[in-house]
């Protein structure tokens with residue numbers, strides 16, 4: 378019998394040798410080269426920075442014997458997606474002066490900048506710091522941006538929940554001073570002894586990324602079942618306010634590794650508001666100790682939960698916590714996702730408007746929609762709050778009743794289409810950035826989303842189904858960044874020119890979609906789905922969603 382000894386992945390050694398995320402970044406960023414070393418690429422992720430290249434010109438440059446066109450993506454941490462007008466203006470300035478002109482809202486309420494050159498990375502970090510923002514912890518093997526339903530702050534009696542989400546971000550962020558030394562103030566910590574990284578991170582941090590989301594008690598716009606830890610606010614009959622805590626969700630898969638899969642988080646326990654941090658800390662410690670550090674494709678916490686089983690995972694958490702966990706509450710029945718779009722009155726006599734952004738890309742289109750300028754004007758003139766949603770959209774909140782017409786007119790002047798003008802698929806459609814920036818993309822996503830949306834909307838219109846909402850999510854590879862694995866229609870890049878179609882998820886976010894057809898061409902998708910649309914139109918009741926319908930009847 379042979380015993381397989383697995384060796385730890387190279388990234389673990391890079392982390393350990395990095396002196397708490399410093400490595401050679403300082404000198405690597407200061408030299409004349411347009412790129413950084415492989416080790417520095419790994420460390421940059423912890424600083425919220427991804428080394429990329431402009432893939433549209435890859436081939437031409439290779440043919441011309443030129444190097445890659447090196448660019449960087451920077452992901453700014455924005456807990457709960459909440460920004461002041463000054464912060465929005467700071468982000469807008471960075472987009473215009475340092476990045477590719479766009480502010481990219483992400484599916485986790487963060488902001489990304491694309492197309493930044495190495496020499497500008499420090500200026501960008503300083504620009505963020507001036508607005509009390511940072512990219513540190515935006516990526517890397519740490520707790521990522523904590524996602525929260527933007528309506529939490531509005532709910533009477535639930536206002537404190539937004540505070541808890543912000544507190545979670547604070548408690549679980551990395552405390553190494555490396556980012557400020559290298560990117561912001563240039564001053565090195567006096568000695569290594571001053572490094573006070575969190576004990577639950579240690580010098581090798583977590584096996585991989587760790588994601589937390591807090592939903593609204595009745596609104597799952599954050600996709601709480603797709604998280605490493607999901608929190609659903611609830612009221613325990615004896616203990617009062619707290620959360621049903623879910624563990625072990627995650628949507629990424631790898632075609633090269635059949636042992637990888639999308640997984641929904643399962644309810645583990647009920648925690649009171651006071652207990653939530655210590656229980657999450659014990660879960661993170663369990664993951665830190667038991668997560669796979671040999672194979673990064675299988676290093677997420679969902680595989681620890683799946684491999685051990687929930688009961689054994691629970692007992693590992695209990696050992697680290699030093700006490701037992703109580704049973705979770707029943708999941709809420711009326712739990713569905715609000716898209717937060719359009720004008721809505723708020724309880725404090727102000728208004729908010731949710732604006733569909735379209736794959737999160739805030740930019741000005743010459744001769745078309747100039748959303749970036751519209752938002753700039755709003756931020757310059759009005760004392761409002763911006764909220765990025767987990768659907769890549771933006772809410773302008775706290776609008777005085779007396780300013781509502783002016784903001785409405787301003788948006789229209791900039792050709793921003795509001796709620797009532799949106800198509801039934803367009804309204805909820807999401808796509809990841811994919812080409813030309815993402816190094817993992819097999820196919821296009823964001824850039825072709827409008828074509829797919831109009832193809833599908835036409836197909837529905839022809840069947841008199843043009844008013845029925847339908848959720849479409851598209852990605853350029855199976856990593857699943859726009860969460861297609863739980864969508865009513867998920868379209869996932871498979872080969873250079875084909876996609877796989879997944880069907881049967883839904884807006885509740887609590888059901889995995891199943892593979893419907895493999896390796897189809899983008900332009901064929903509306904026709905391929907035609908027969909199912911026909912059946913949906915003739916066999917389903919008016920209230921039955923497409924996802925529920927195909928799940929009920931099957932795909933035949």
Ligand code: SRM
Pocket residue numbers: 427450452482483484485486487488489515521522585588600603626627628629630674677737769808809810811814815816817856857858859860
């Ligand atoms: Fe993601 C990697 C973009 C949300 C699963 N994701 C990437 C990278 C950094 C590509 C890379 O590793 O080289 C992408 C950057 C592309 C670019 O050019 O900007 C990228 N992910 C995004 C964003 C921007 C998509 C978007 O349309 O908004 C989202 C940023 C979130 C944020 O602000 O933090 C984004 N990524 C997600 C989600 C959805 C979520 O978290 O709710 C998932 C699925 C949930 C999950 O984690 O399972 C997701 N991204 C992945 C994976 C697969 C991870 C896995 O372990 O299964 C990768 C690949 C990896 O980490 O190696 C990845």
Ligand code: SF4
Pocket residue numbers: 809810811812815816817818819822852853854855856857858859
């Ligand atoms: Fe890139 Fe794949 Fe994520 Fe799209 S889903 S951004 S192609 S990693």
